[in-house]
Amino acid sequence: MLTRSPTATWIPAWVPKSTIFLSFLLMTCSMVQSATTGYDGSMMNGLNILPSYTNYFVLSPATTGLNTASIFIGGFFGPLVSGIISDHLGRRPAIFWGSAITLVGVLLQTAAQDIAMFVIARIVLGFGAALSGIAGGVYLSETFPSQWRAWGVGMLNNFYYVGALVAAGITLGTGQWASTWAWRAPSLFQGIFSLMCILILPFIPESPRWLVHQGYYDEARLVIAQTNANGDLTHPVVLTVYKEIIDTLRFEKEVGRTMHPKEMFKTPVARKRFLIAIPPGIFSCIAGNIIASYYLGAELTTAGITDSIQQLKANVVLNAWCLVCAVGGTSLASNWGRKPTAILSQVLLITCLFIIGGLSKMYADNPNGASSALVYGDVAVMFLFQGFYSIGWTPLLTLYPPEVLNYSIRANGVAGTSFALNAFALVFVFIMPIGLNNITWKMYFVNGSWDIVILGMIMYWWVETKGKTLEEIDALFEGEKHSSVPDVEMVRKGREQIDAKDVEQEISIEVEGLGRKLE
Structure with a gap:
């Protein structure tokens, strides 16, 4: 049964009564950015292996990096406006417009006639994915009930591997086609996740915290009831969550906090929150996963597996393995905590990188005499590396930043995380094929060294947020x-x-005192 849920935006909502089913819809809609990005990484992995793609564009290491990394140019500019759009238009409208722009980019990419058109299409695609992804992460963290937030928001980024699996299967299927549709067909299918998201939007409510901030109190209370207690407005949990939100946003208004991006740097506490929230975006893209996420073919070649079909099959298996590990990591983050999960993942990554570097060196020193045990041992550690990355960074990238940011800086802070991720990814995705080509196995040792620095920063800076609502996390900082x-x-x-x-x-008195608008 569907119940109308006022949204205070131009997109109406008819929400299912069941809280569990509604949570499933919330997660499915908000998966768009991670699934699209995961699809893109796996698709480009496949395309960079396909002769029909590389020969069509006559690619060099530099143009391979440009074609692949151009999505991060759009992802670099998207965060500059996504936080502002999410705050002013609402979380759901921002997701809609991001998905629509992504679809435009997908169509242009599919029709690309040369490198310039392909690059422009991927810039548009990256911009749309950044907009919908930032809005989706903020929306889900603000709307999902607190006892399931680690699963709901953590699984958001786990859908990266769902998209990656779909792309790996499609590129494997089209890989032997003789025409340009061997790479155009996978490009076209990339739009399926954005289309799904647009279709689901009318059946999920607006963020209750956004509604309270806009002055729509009764509407926010209804959403809290729908997402926590099957629509029961008088449930004790509903009243507690509702009052926490009203009290906290009233406090932010009284101390003069605004939605302006400068709020992130205004006070020592805001700066501390921002400096904890931004690094996960950077850490997640320089941990070493970019090599396997976008250049698996080159990585497997350094290990001795050079057949393109075998590389495509490895791409499918790798993404299935990573999805399993990401779900396991989400369970760890929910039950064990965010910080311990990140530390465990980082230690395992460092270990794997140095082992991969050593094994790859052994193969490079004597490629003709390398044993099959050496080759497959190297590949096995590569797979372990991606799994260990998925345990920590896949769920934590979308889960942790919005938790440590208070409402007035949440959308802009998550946008800052995405901006940092895309800025660093733009550089690293571009230079990785050049680095692998020039210094080969030494790239793994370089990457492992800076991962040690990342581990120290996590141990020193991060705070634990497990088991708390977004409002209760304030006590950790303030x-x-x-x-x-x-x-x-x-x-x-x-x-x-x-x-x-x-x-x-108390709620009635507060709402009356606040008036119809908090701003």
């Missing part, structure tokens, strides 16, 4: 929670009680 109600999970588990009548009265 020394106090800005609401008088007990923590939501304590109420949900029955360890704390609230007086529903008193809370209702």
Whole structure:
């Protein structure tokens, strides 16, 4: 059964009564950026292996890097406006426009006649994916119930491998075609995730925190009820979450916080939040995964596997393995915590990189005399590396940044994370084929060395956010929670009680005092 949910935007919503089914729809819609990006990485992996693609564009190492990395040019510019658009238009409209722009980029990429057209198409695609991805991550973190947030928001980026698996299967299927459709068909199918997202948008509500900030209190309470208690407006958890949000946003208004991007640098606490939220974007793209994510063919060649069909099959297996590891990592982040999961993942990555470098050197020193055990051992460690990356960085990239940012800087801060990721990815995706071509196995040792620095920064800077609502995380940074109600999970588990009548009265007084608009 569907219930109309006012959205205060031009996109209406008819929301299912079941909280569990609604959570599934939320996750499915917000997967668009990670699935599209995952599809893109796996597709480009396949295309860079296909002679029909490389011969059509007559690619060199430099133009291979340009064709592949150009999506990050759009991803570089998208975050400059995505936070502002999400804050002003609403989370759902921002997701819609990002998905629509992505579809335009997909069509241009499919029809590309030369390198220039291909690059422009991928810039458009990257811009749209950044816009929808930033809005989707913020939206999901603000809308998903707190007890499932690690799974809901963590699984958002896990869909990277769903997209990657689809692309790997398609490029494997079209890889033996003789025409340019061997690479055009995979390009066209990239738009399927954006189309799915647009179709699901009318059946999910707007972010309750965005609604409260805009002054739509009753509408926000209904969304909280729909996402936490099957639509029960009087449920204790609904009242607790609702009051936490109202109290915290009222506090932010009283101390003069605005939605302007400069708010991220205004106070020491805001700067600390920002400096913790930004690095995951950088760390996740320089950890070493770019080699296997975009240049698996070159990586496998250094290990001794040179047949293109075998490389395409390895691409399929790799993405299936990574999806399993990402789901396992999401479970770790939910039950063990964000910081321990990141530390475990990083230690394993460092170990693998140095082993891969050593094995690749052994093969490079004597490629004709290398044993099959050496070749397949190298490939096995490469697969382990990608799995260990997926355990930590895949779920944490979308889960952790919005958690450590308060409402007034959340959209712009997540945009900053995405900006940093795309800026660094643009450079690293471009230089990786050049580096692998020039210094081969030494790239792994270089990468492993800076991963050690990343590990130290995680251990020193990160704070643990497990088991808290977005409002309760404030106490970790500001020394106090800005609401008088007990923590939501304590109420949900029955360890704390609230007086529903008193809370209702306090809410009525606060809403009346705040007026129709918080700004």
